[in-house]
Amino acid sequence: MSASTLERPATTSAHPAREGISTSRLIGVELQKMFDTRAGFWLIAGVAVLSTIATAATMVFGDRSSLQYGDFAQAVGIPTTVILPVLGALSVSSEWSQRTALSTFTMVPSRSRIVAAKFAAVVAVGLGSLVVALGAGALGNIVNGSIAGVTPVWDIDFTTLMQIVLADEIGMLMAFMFGALLRNSPAAIVSYFVYALVLPGVSSALADAQQWWADHAAWFDLRTATIPLYDDHMSSHDWAQLGVTTLIWLVIPLAIGVRLTLRSEVK
Amino acid sequence: MITIESLTKRYGSYLAVDDVTFTARTGRITGFLGPNGAGKSTTMRVMVGLTRPSSGSALIDGQLFADLPNPGLDVGVLLDASAQHAGRTGREVLTIAQRTMGLPRGRVDEMLSLVGLSVEESERRVRDYSLGMRQRLGIAAALIGDPRVLILDEPANGLDPAGIRWMRDMLRGYADRGGTVLLSSHLLHEIEVVADDIVVIGNGRIVASGTKEELLAAAGTLVRARDLDALSAALSAAGVSNTSTGDALRTDATPDVVGDVALRAGVALTELRAADGAGLEEMFLELTAASQRDPKGMAA
Numbered sequence: 001m002s003a004s005t006l007e008r009p010a011t012t013s014a015h016p017a018r019e020g021i022s023t024s025r026l027i028g029v030e031l032q033k034m035f036d037t038r039a040g041f042w043l044i045a046g047v048a049v050l051s052t053i054a055t056a057a058t059m060v061f062g063d064r065s066s067l068q069y070g071d072f073a074q075a076v077g078i079p080t081t082v083i084l085p086v087l088g089a090l091s092v093s094s095e096w097s098q099r100t101a102l103s104t105f106t107m108v109p110s111r112s113r114i115v116a117a118k119f120a121a122v123v124a125v126g127l128g129s130l131v132v133a134l135g136a137g138a139l140g141n142i143v144n145g146s147i148a149g150v151t152p153v154w155d156i157d158f159t160t161l162m163q164i165v166l167a168d169e170i171g172m173l174m175a176f177m178f179g180a181l182l183r184n185s186p187a188a189i190v191s192y193f194v195y196a197l198v199l200p201g202v203s204s205a206l207a208d209a210q211q212w213w214a215d216h217a218a219w220f221d222l223r224t225a226t227i228p229l230y231d232d233h234m235s236s237h238d239w240a241q242l243g244v245t246t247l248i249w250l251v252i253p254l255a256i257g258v259r260l261t262l263r264s265e266v267k
Numbered sequence: 268m269i270t271i272e273s274l275t276k277r278y279g280s281y282l283a284v285d286d287v288t289f290t291a292r293t294g295r296i297t298g299f300l301g302p303n304g305a306g307k308s309t310t311m312r313v314m315v316g317l318t319r320p321s322s323g324s325a326l327i328d329g330q331l332f333a334d335l336p337n338p339g340l341d342v343g344v345l346l347d348a349s350a351q352h353a354g355r356t357g358r359e360v361l362t363i364a365q366r367t368m369g370l371p372r373g374r375v376d377e378m379l380s381l382v383g384l385s386v387e388e389s390e391r392r393v394r395d396y397s398l399g400m401r402q403r404l405g406i407a408a409a410l411i412g413d414p415r416v417l418i419l420d421e422p423a424n425g426l427d428p429a430g431i432r433w434m435r436d437m438l439r440g441y442a443d444r445g446g447t448v449l450l451s452s453h454l455l456h457e458i459e460v461v462a463d464d465i466v467v468i469g470n471g472r473i474v475a476s477g478t479k480e481e482l483l484a485a486a487g488t489l490v491r492a493r494d495l496d497a498l499s500a501a502l503s504a505a506g507v508s509n510t511s512t513g514d515a516l517r518t519d520a521t522p523d524v525v526g527d528v529a530l531r532a533g534v535a536l537t538e539l540r541a542a543d544g545a546g547l548e549e550m551f552l553e554l555t556a557a558s559q560r561d562p563k564g565m566a567a
Contacts, residue, residue: 018335018336019337021369037355038392039354040354094352098350100350100351100352102346102350103346103364106317106339106346107364109333265318266312
């Protein structure tokens with residue numbers, strides 16, 4: 001141990017011009033983190049398997065001569081819209097539930113950049129899975145056409161396709177919102193399933209019982225407001241309802257959740 | 268170098284860290300010693316920007332941690348080895364760090380062999396790791412960016428004796444090459460064998476700090492006599508403060524001062540020696556006990 005090692009200048013910035021961490025790198029890492037856990041792997045595998053099953057089941061149980069692309073798209077849409085958002089919730093909540101936030105925010109102290117990268121990764125996964133799911137549906141439509149000896153009918157135009165994409169991304173982001181708002185994986189997943197699976201039933205029961213609810217639900221109920229996205233072209237009335245419910249159920253809670261994520265202490 | 272200045276962290280009315288000031292110097296290992304709940308982890312979390320201080324500052328080479336463009340390349344941090352995703356393999360944990368910091372892929376395997384995790388172990392999920400393996404993985408993640416400052420919270424927890432020895436040698440070499448190491452522990456022995464400088468914290472306050480030699484020298488004198496009360500009175504009359512440790516007295520004065528006082532008071536001594544044999548342990552227990560309990564209870 002020489003004296004020189006001990007008597008270095010008090011302040012040495014050995015690397016004054018370090019390069020920062022690029023946003024694209026952060027998004028790449030966040031994508032990796034969504035898939036490299038056991039939960040992530042099985043969720044993705046589940047989506048792939050269920051899409052295939054859904055496509056096959058549509059062919060087996062449907063009336064093959066009259067099946068159209070819309071039937072396949074609807075069938076494969078169920079696994080992607082129900083299962084995949086869980087990944088979106090976990091991408092935020094697991095940082096707290098698994099306590100990885102400690103190392104994540106130590107490597108990247110700017111939490112807003114991490115949250116933005118997660119947001120981008122969740123949107124990208126939503127898009128990617130839709131490509132896969134709609135592709136599986138398209139394949140099913142073509143195979144069905146050749147088996148049944150009919151020309152495949154492509155009854156979904158580009159606008160409707162984009163609407164389906166939007167509807168699915170709303171689902172992904174709802175889950176993301178629950179993850180950021182609750183920062184607890186079981187609570188976020190349960191909340192998402194209540195929203196995705198329980199509330200629609202409650203709403204339609206209410207609509208059956210009360211004409212007023214049936215007429216106005218789309219102003220309060222995000223699921224009701226997103227239903228037209230899957231069907232035809234949206235009227236301006238439909239868009240207004242979607243805008244209002246998205247603001248209430250997605251934008252405002254997401255803003256609160258992001259704020260909490262940025263400020264809450266990591267233990 | 269890590270510079271902590273007048274750092275205070277308050278949670279409501281609870282003062283977790285109270286006006287803490289110390290420096291971890293370059294090329295040295297600084298041991299941060301204190302009982303559980305003394306404020307070590309909170310201080311360390313403030314250093315790495317996870318917790319906002321109520322007042323005061325913590326700087327790494329004159330910079331706020333959060334202002335470092337790619338902190339992993341400057342500061343290696345291990346705050347809690349258990350805070351890893353149970354469903355990831357050790358290799359995946361390191362790959363995330365390697366990719367985030369923009370390092371070459373080969374660093375992952377280099378680090379695995381450095382900390383002694385085998386290829387087979389690296390492909391197991393962290394869920395199935397022992398605490399010792401998690402510590403090794405955490406140290407690998409801290410070192411992967413080749414930083415010049417290391418901040419390690421209780422890194423020896425869960426390591427077996429061979430692991431503790433390995434870590435001690437690794438940190439020694441790292442500091443000798445000009446690195447700065449701050450490591451915390453609630454176990455005195457761990458700090459005593461590895462640290463050059465020691466900072467002792469109790470109840471959020473720094474109760475002692477200095478080089479290991481200084482702190483050992485400050486351990487004072489141990490003296491025994493058949494008539495302890497008379498000796499204690501004589502020492503107090505001579506202005507030498509002293510504490511009873513049961514069958515002996517301890518004082519900060521040197522043995523020759525104590526001997527003089529005893530001779531003039533005519534008290535026969537049965538033993539008189541420097542109290543360094545007791546090492547830091549006694550000091551640590553005393554300091555932390557004094558800061559944890561009513562100080563009046565400690566006075567003889």
